[in-house]
Amino acid sequence: MKIASFNINGVKARIETLPRWLDEAQPDVALLQEIKSVDENFPREIFEERGYRVETHGQKSFNGVAILSKLPLEDVTRGLPGDDEDEQARYIEATVMGEVPIRVCGLYLPNGNPTPGPKYDYKLAWMKRLESRAVELLSAEEPFLMAGDYNVIPQDEDAKRPEVWQEDALARPESRAAFRRLLNLGLTEAFRARNSASGQFTFWDYQAGAWNKDDGIRIDHFLLSPQCADLLQDVQIDKEERGRSKPSDHVPIWVDLAA
DNA sequence: ATGTCGTACCGAGTACGA
Numbered sequence: 001m002k003i004a005s006f007n008i009n010g011v012k013a014r015i016e017t018l019p020r021w022l023d024e025a026q027p028d029v030a031l032l033q034e035i036k037s038v039d040e041n042f043p044r045e046i047f048e049e050r051g052y053r054v055e056t057h058g059q060k061s062f063n064g065v066a067i068l069s070k071l072p073l074e075d076v077t078r079g080l081p082g083d084d085e086d087e088q089a090r091y092i093e094a095t096v097m098g099e100v101p102i103r104v105c106g107l108y109l110p111n112g113n114p115t116p117g118p119k120y121d122y123k124l125a126w127m128k129r130l131e132s133r134a135v136e137l138l139s140a141e142e143p144f145l146m147a148g149d150y151n152v153i154p155q156d157e158d159a160k161r162p163e164v165w166q167e168d169a170l171a172r173p174e175s176r177a178a179f180r181r182l183l184n185l186g187l188t189e190a191f192r193a194r195n196s197a198s199g200q201f202t203f204w205d206y207q208a209g210a211w212n213k214d215d216g217i218r219i220d221h222f223l224l225s226p227q228c229a230d231l232l233q234d235v236q237i238d239k240e241e242r243g244r245s246k247p248s249d250h251v252p253i254w255v256d257l258a259a
Numbered sequence: 260a261t262g263t264c265g266t267a268c269c270g271a272g273t274a275c276g277a
Binding site for chain 2: 009010012013034036060061062111113151205206207208209210248249
């Protein structure tokens with residue numbers, strides 16, 4: 001089963017790019033971030049006519065996450081537990097009912113800039129809530145994954161120019177420590193489990209010719225529970241998507257699971 | 260040396276978020 005994550009930076013802006021990628025990449029499940037759409041305006045027909053079930057958790061203008069799945073979905077939940085006041089649409093969960101049921105968590109972690117400040121505080125608090133949710137899910141000892149735009153550059157080798165990110169919320173020590181705490185719970189970062197090379201990126205800014213200079217960062221990640229990591233067969237970044245017409249600033253990343 | 264894009268609001272250009 002192929003499960004992909006893709007920060008599309010606006011579903012309306014990607015109305016041609018996204019179906020073309022789906023037709024080529026043929027993921028069974030796609031976790032989307034930054035749909036920038038309310039649920040009522042999400043163009044679900046485009047995906048339904050390709051055989052996908054569609055579950056969204058949207059809001060006006062910003063954020064918003066969605067799950068597309070060719071397999072049945074059960075127990076869909078919206079929002080990250082732990083703060084009833086949080087109105088930002090950044091998290092959705094569902095169980096994909098394949099041969100082996102997999103709980104999938106699609107997430108768009110807060111950017112957190114500028115640091116220090118309230119936005120950074122919100123990011124770190126959000127990461128604590130994510131950790132709590134991971135602890136909860138781990139107790140079931142079943143396959144699950146948390147995938148999406150983490151807005152965290154885990155280590156210096158995950159950036160072309162780590163020095164320019166030093167004071168940025170994506171690379172600050174507290175952000176990296178919070179990400180590491182997730183790994184230390186026993187989650188496997190799929191890409192790094194299979195690939196130790198530096199210079200492997202998932203995001204290139206639209207500005208300053210970042211793509212042409214390969215001036216990127218690796219911030220989109222798959223974290224797998226132990227039972228899910230046992231199923232891991234392959235993990236890849238669809239880098240070439242960034243060079244096509246009307247690209248998002250992120251590219252898809254996907255795992256193939258023996259499930 | 261310079262350099263973006265998407266969305267809202269609302270009808271053009273500006274503000275915001277990334």
